[in-house]
Amino acid sequence: MNLEDMELEDIAQEISVLHKGKKYSDIKSILTEINPADIAALFDEFSVEEQILFFRLLPKEEAAETFVELDNDTQEAIISAFSDAELREVLDELYLDDTVDIIEEMPATIVKRILRNTDSQTRASINTLLKYPEDSAGSIMTPEFVDLKKNNTVEDAFKRIRRTGVDKETIYTCYVTDESRRLIGVTTVKELLLHDYDDLIESFMETNTIYVNTHDDKEIAVQLFDKYNFLALPVVDMENRLVGIITVDDAMDVLQEENTEDIHKMNAIVRTSEKPYLKIGVFETFRSRLPWLMLLMVSATFTGMIITAFEDKLSVLIILTSFIPMLMDTGGNSGGQASVTIIRALSLNEIDLGDIFKVIWKEIRVGICCGLSLAAVNFAKIWLVDRLLLGTEGITLKVDLVISLTLVIEIIFAKIVGCTLPIFAKKLKFDPAVMSSPFITTIVDALSLLIYFWLATAILHI
DSSP states (O other): OOOOSSSSSHHHHHHHHHHHOOOHHHHHHHTTTTTTTHHHHHHSSSSSHHHHHHHHSOOHHHHHHHHSSSSSHHHHHHHHHHHHHHHHHHHSSHHHHHHHHHHHHSSSHHHHHHHHTTTTHHHOOOOOTTTTTBBBBBGGGGSSOEOOOOOOOOOHEEEHHHHHHSSSSSSSSSEEEEEOEEEEEEEHHHHHSSSSOOOOOTTBOOOOOOOETTTTHHHHHHHHHHHHSSEEEEEEEOOOOOEEEEEEEHHHHHHHHHHHHHHHHHHOOOOOOSOOOSSHHHHHHHHHHHHHHHHHHHTTHHHHHHHHHHHHHHHGGGGGGGGGGHHHHHHHHHHHHHHHHHHHHHHSSOOOOGGGHHHHHHHHHHHHHHHHHHHHHHHHHIIIIIISSOOOTTHHHHHHHHHHHHHHHHHHHHHHHHHHHHHHHHTSSOGGGGGGGHHHHHHHHHHHHHHHHHHHHHHHHO
């Protein structure tokens, strides 16, 4: 059953009624018809004690699939409540990469208990995966894959898949290795089905195999999934030996994680937790937002210093002050548009440092077009509405010209700043998302004021 067919709240209410009546067989019947991912979402409607009780009702395989989908707090509570025998049953059904993911998020006492309830071979594999750098392809791979030899026949291949496939994360893509486990080719179950039983794997396997190294950044693996529409991607060590695969579901998790991280950075938030929003405490949320707010507040004092420096000139023509917010906001928005576009292009490898002059030239032309359009509308608005309709004092043709020219120049500069800073950040090995809208807006605000006051001084002679 899919939870789209029935509201989650309705199912939760039905289970609550059955729970009060101690009709556990009926609850089990409902849960076994629901997808594990939906069961995990359903569990959020119940207390920890009820979650543990309902989890115990699930069949072994479904329990393991549901366990992977649960949040860290619920996983920890279930492990703490389970006996060693119950824990082993769940661990035996988990794929190795899922076990490693769980271990990485658990406190030391829980990790020790998990390791104590796994066999020596599994512990060795877990320790191997944990040694890879956090952002590497090796850290998200699984060593559970189907491997074949080039001199196997199709019949041999199917026998091996039937014998070993039950423990593999995927059996659709099969990898061909030599005696030293070096990757030499790849084939699929579809290809096997389309050939005769006595055909050799060597005769039809794909030898131009695309792979990643264990120490490659996991984002590289995600980009390969996106480019080639893989279901699985082989991972090799420094000697080209096949040591694992990355499956598409793990790639999707990485993609979601990276996108979330970029969104946080682009909005000046330091991400401190992988938990869902409602499960992150107030103090933890406060800590994630304060550092950048503090930095941006301090950096914004430069705009105050610029205004103070021109205070005497502003006092001569007070009307100029009323247009400062509009000019600063427009400049900041223009720089933010350019930075977001370039950050996205960098993440998709559409541009690099060698394209910087092409990017600048394009953004200058875009800035001119946007600046002239906004300046024309602004000039007419100030003259027709502010001066003639509202009768605002101090507005002259020259004042209108200063404001409109400032718009054109500041937008051009804002586009240049917004497009160059992310590129330079990537060149310096920083995340381009750090050069996000709040940071660029602060820089552009200062530039906008300097341009504004310089034009006012030159044209109005104040």
